[in-house]
Amino acid sequence: MAAPLTSARRFAYALVATDLDGTLLRGDDTFSDRSLLALARVTDAGARHLVVTGRPAPRVRPLLEHLRGRGLAVCGQGAQVYDAGADRLLWSVTLDRELAETALGKIEAEVGQVYAAVDQDGVDGLTLIEPGYQMPHPTLPALRVERRDDLWCAPISKVLLRHPDLSDDELAATARSVVGSLATVTMSGPGTVELQPCGVTKATGLALAAEHLGVGPADTVAFGDMPNDVPMFDWAAYGIAMANAHPELKAVADEVTTSNEDDGVAVVLERLFL
Numbered sequence: 001m002a003a004p005l006t007s008a009r010r011f012a013y014a015l016v017a018t019d020l021d022g023t024l025l026r027g028d029d030t031f032s033d034r035s036l037l038a039l040a041r042v043t044d045a046g047a048r049h050l051v052v053t054g055r056p057a058p059r060v061r062p063l064l065e066h067l068r069g070r071g072l073a074v075c076g077q078g079a080q081v082y083d084a085g086a087d088r089l090l091w092s093v094t095l096d097r098e099l100a101e102t103a104l105g106k107i108e109a110e111v112g113q114v115y116a117a118v119d120q121d122g123v124d125g126l127t128l129i130e131p132g133y134q135m136p137h138p139t140l141p142a143l144r145v146e147r148r149d150d151l152w153c154a155p156i157s158k159v160l161l162r163h164p165d166l167s168d169d170e171l172a173a174t175a176r177s178v179v180g181s182l183a184t185v186t187m188s189g190p191g192t193v194e195l196q197p198c199g200v201t202k203a204t205g206l207a208l209a210a211e212h213l214g215v216g217p218a219d220t221v222a223f224g225d226m227p228n229d230v231p232m233f234d235w236a237a238y239g240i241a242m243a244n245a246h247p248e249l250k251a252v253a254d255e256v257t258t259s260n261e262d263d264g265v266a267v268v269l270e271r272l273f274l
Contacts, residue, residue, distance in 0.1 A: 014219040016042050016269065017074075017206055017232060020053040020063065021137070021189050022225035023242055024265050029139050031066055038266035039067065041273040048213055050074065052202050052222070052232055054188040056119040056127070056157055057082040057089060059140055072212065076119060076157040077186055077196045077228060078205030081212070087123055091208055094121050095183060095197045097152040100159050103182040103195055107161070107175050114171070117142065117160040118151045125157070133162060136191035159183075159195040168193055172227075186228040187246075194228075203231035221272075223257075223265050224249060240268055 016039075018024045024035060039049050051067070052074040053060060060075050060082065070085040081091040100118075108114055115133035120126050127142040128151050129135065135142050145151060151159075163171045172193045175185045183195040210216060222229070222236035225245040233239030233252055241253035242264045250256055257264035 013047065013221040013237070013272070015048050015050060015210060015213065015215045015221070017050045017052045017220055017222040017236060018265055019202075019224040019226070019229055019232075020051060020055060020060075022244060022260050023223050023229075024051075024260070025063075026261055029137070031063075032263055032266070034263045034266045036067070038263075038269035038273070042269055045273045047273070048215070050206070050209055050213075052078075052206050052209075052224075054186070054192070054194065054202075054228060055140075056080065056125055057123050058125055059127070061087070061123075072209045074202065074205035074209050076205075077184075077188065077194060078200050078202045078231075079157040079196055080121075081205055081209050082123070089123060090212065091205075092121055092157065093197050093200055094155045095158055095195065097156060099182045100156065100195060101152065103175075103179045104159070104161075106178040106182075107171075110174050110178055111163060111166060111171065113164075115162045115164075116148060116151060118156040119158050119160070121155040121157045125154070128153075133160075134191070136162075136189060157196065161193045161195065162191055188226050188228040201231035202228060203235040206232055206235055221268075223268070225260065240264075 042049050054077045057075045057080050064084045073082045075082050079093050083090050117129040117133045128145050129142045130148045168187050172187045186194045218237050220236040221238045222232045223240050225242040227248045239253050240255045241250045243259040257268050
């Protein structure tokens with residue numbers, strides 16, 4: 001457990017890593033003025049802000065414009081390091097589509113039919129959804145395909161899963177028990193259980209981006225709300241969970257702030273960067 005974070009330690013953290021959904025973003029997919037002002041104080045103080053999100057690069061690009069971000073962002077649960085200024089991926093890793101199909105088969109053998117979607121690789125990759133899949137974020141664009149086989153038409157960064165009856169925790173637990181080394185299983189939000197390349201987490205993407213920026217774990221404070229943020233908290237010097245966070249993340253957090261609707265990220269940053 002890290003030492004309590006106070007304003008006296010503000011210069012110890014040169015990198016502020018934030019999740020988006022349920023953390024920096026409000027439920028209506030917007031940033032509050034208070035959060036934007038707090039992030040401006042971070043950059044004015046000479047520190048860096050790095051978005052670390054499960055969203056793929058094409059779904060992050062418009063949000064970075066609101067943040068006036070022209071630097072790096074970690075996308076796709078760590079599978080992509082995106083350079084917003086150049087609009088290109090500095091690093092990306094794809095999920096083998098045959099392994100993804102095999103993993104889906106193993107999961108369905110245990111729990112019955114699941115509904116799947118995929119995020120395609122690349123800065124212009126599409127989100128494809130099969131019949132029956134409902135997007136957890138209705139504001140995000142997606143293209144519905146006719147058959148599951150159509151999901152595999154191009155390289156993908158991850159697979160998103162939903163089950164008609166099981167909770168996210170139940171689906172994720174079963175998936176982990178049967179998928180093994182075929183993929184990494186994460187839960188990144190309500191209705192969002194995902195398969196990504198084996199060994200890839202937010203921490204792997206964060207570590208690569210931080211190295212590119214010339215900072216390390218001891219320089220980093222991280223904010224999140226879901227179990228997919230656990231590896232990021234393990235990597236960073238100090239992890240702060242939102243009040244609305246999943247119990248699994250709160251259990252490993254160094255601190256719990258207020259909710260995303262109550263500007264929990266800004267509350268801490270104002271303390272650090274007065």
